[in-house]
Amino acid sequence: xxKTIWKMSLMGSVFAxxxxxxxxxxxxxxxxxxxxFDGQKMQQDWVVLVKNNKIVEAGPMRFKLPxxxxxxxxxxxxxxxxLIEGHSHLLLHPYNEVSWDDQVLKESRAERVVxxxxxxxxxxxxxxxxxxxxxxxxxxxxDVGLKKAIEKGVILGPRMIIATKALVAKGxxxxxxxxxxxxxxxxxxxxxxxxQISLEVRSQIGKGxxxxxxxxxxxxxxDGEAVPIFSVAEMAVMASIxxxxxxxxVAHASTPDGMLRAIEAGASTIExxxxxxxxxxxxxxxxxxxxxxxxxxxxxxxxxxxxxxGVDPEPARLLAKRQCFKLALQSGVDICxxxxxxxxxxxxxxxEMELMVDYGMSAIEVLRSATSLNAKAFGYxxxxxxxxxxxxxxxxxxxxxxxxxIRRVRQVKLVMKDGKIITN
Numbered sequence: 001x002x003k004t005i006w007k008m009s010l011m012g013s014v015f016a017x018x019x020x021x022x023x024x025x026x027x028x029x030x031x032x033x034x035x036x037f038d039g040q041k042m043q044q045d046w047v048v049l050v051k052n053n054k055i056v057e058a059g060p061m062r063f064k065l066p067x068x069x070x071x072x073x074x075x076x077x078x079x080x081x082x083l084i085e086g087h088s089h090l091l092l093h094p095y096n097e098v099s100w101d102d103q104v105l106k107e108s109r110a111e112r113v114v115x116x117x118x119x120x121x122x123x124x125x126x127x128x129x130x131x132x133x134x135x136x137x138x139x140x141x142x143d144v145g146l147k148k149a150i151e152k153g154v155i156l157g158p159r160m161i162i163a164t165k166a167l168v169a170k171g172x173x174x175x176x177x178x179x180x181x182x183x184x185x186x187x188x189x190x191x192x193x194x195x196q197i198s199l200e201v202r203s204q205i206g207k208g209x210x211x212x213x214x215x216x217x218x219x220x221x222x223d224g225e226a227v228p229i230f231s232v233a234e235m236a237v238m239a240s241i242x243x244x245x246x247x248x249x250v251a252h253a254s255t256p257d258g259m260l261r262a263i264e265a266g267a268s269t270i271e272x273x274x275x276x277x278x279x280x281x282x283x284x285x286x287x288x289x290x291x292x293x294x295x296x297x298x299x300x301x302x303x304x305x306x307x308x309x310g311v312d313p314e315p316a317r318l319l320a321k322r323q324c325f326k327l328a329l330q331s332g333v334d335i336c337x338x339x340x341x342x343x344x345x346x347x348x349x350x351x352e353m354e355l356m357v358d359y360g361m362s363a364i365e366v367l368r369s370a371t372s373l374n375a376k377a378f379g380y381x382x383x384x385x386x387x388x389x390x391x392x393x394x395x396x397x398x399x400x401x402x403x404x405x406i407r408r409v410r411q412v413k414l415v416m417k418d419g420k421i422i423t424n
Contacts, residue, residue, distance in 0.1 A: 026052060027419070028066050033074035033397055039081050039372035039386030041364070042403045048079060050393040053419035058387050072424075074397045077413055080367065081385050082129025082394030084374040085158070085349050086292050086338025087271055090116045090123070090131065090146065091139040094344050096304045101175045104138035104187050112139050116146055120157025122347030125423055127412040129394040130159040130384055132338065132374075134213050134250065134271065135166035137187040144208040156422065159394070161378060163213040163250070164204045165189040167197070167238065169229035172220040188215065194237055201241045211378075212242040216251040216267070217258030228258040232265050239266030248379060250292075256280050263289050269336065269377060274298075274317075276324045281331035290334040290377040293325055295355040297340035325359045335361070336377050337370035350409045363406040370409075393419035 029050045036046035049057035091112050136143050143162040150157040166188040175184045191197045221227040239249040251262035254274040263283050269290045302315045339352030356366045375385025383392050399411035415423040
């Protein structure tokens with residue numbers, strides 16, 4: 001059978017993509033790296049045996065190999081679970097290319113989907129085999145089709161956990177018109193009152209949402225400041241309906257009040273949390289709510305505004321974010337890895353991991369956040385995020401030891417998704 005090869009230039013490296021159908025059934029592959037990060041700690045002298053799309057053995061070489069096993073030597077490399085991006089928008093691209101408003105209002109959905117196909121390929125090539133994609137931002141339910149196309153092998157991309165349209169209070173979101181007589185298309189689903197909320201959540205679930213996302217607060221205050229836009233009772237309805245379908249409610253929240261309302265309502269994760277306090281994080285810890293800090297989005301936006309990183313003093317917004325992150329670490333709240341990719345370039349997902357280390361986490365903690373912690377926080381720990389027998393064979397190999405230098409996660413040498421070698 002003729003093989004088709006895709007090539008993509010990404011961050012200075014060239015990746016060759018092999019179609020997902022290129023490997024025969026009942027394939028046995030033995031991966032022999034220098035070390036294996038199992039999702040919790042770095043293991044020495046381990047090998048990993050894959051059959052079809054599952055890991056069947058992981059540990060020291062104490063088992064007999066079938067004669068036709070393919071052995072892949074990964075000298076000098078570390079084998080990791082496929083990385084999990086916790087906050088992505090595949091249907092957006094960097095705001096320094098085209099503003100968010102113009103993407104929502106001026107780019108056709110066809111163009112946005114074509115871009116998303118490229119974003120999905122770049123994400124997978126960077127070693128992120130799963131993404132939690134938190135809203136189409138005006139592209140309706142196009143994430144459903146994108147997910148299905150990946151699952152069918154029509155295009156290459158990561159596993160997708162999707163939120164579809166997200167929920168906002170009527171009149172709170174954007175784009176905004178300067179003329180109050182004109183209603184512009186919105187970047188999320190507007191709702192008002194319990195009845196509309198219930199109908200919208202059930203509709204999104206019916207259309208294919210894996211999670212329900214709510215904007216617990218937004219820049220809707222009298223002077224444009226962020227304020228809560230839903231009550232605890234309103235968000236509790238969202239959480240109840242979502243949970244009954246084995247789905248989570250995840251909340252965009254940056255104000256202490258917005259965060260606390262979402263926590264009490266039953267949100268599983270808080271996205272951003274820019275103004276989190278010790279009190280807020282204490283309550284998150286008590287309620288087992290995970291923080292997704294999205295450090296890289298703020299870092300990127302400040303640079304778009306003119307900040308010269310490494311030259312100019314750090315802006316006040318980022319200094320405040322550092323303090324907030326420190327409080328979260330001190331509280332012991334679980335911190336997932338998610339950068340709000342789409343604000344900056346897809347494929348540059350490791351930027352968030354590097355900033356997490358810069359802001360005070362150890363490299364091994366960040367590796368856990370991007371693998372086993374994310375899998376557990378999102379409800380997929382029985383399938384992905386760890387290297388052990390029975391797990392899906394989503395694996396990557398990187399040069400060197402990323403537990404000693406987190407930047408090593410950028411040096412991707414092998415990507416395996418669902419037992420199939422995508423990049424080698």
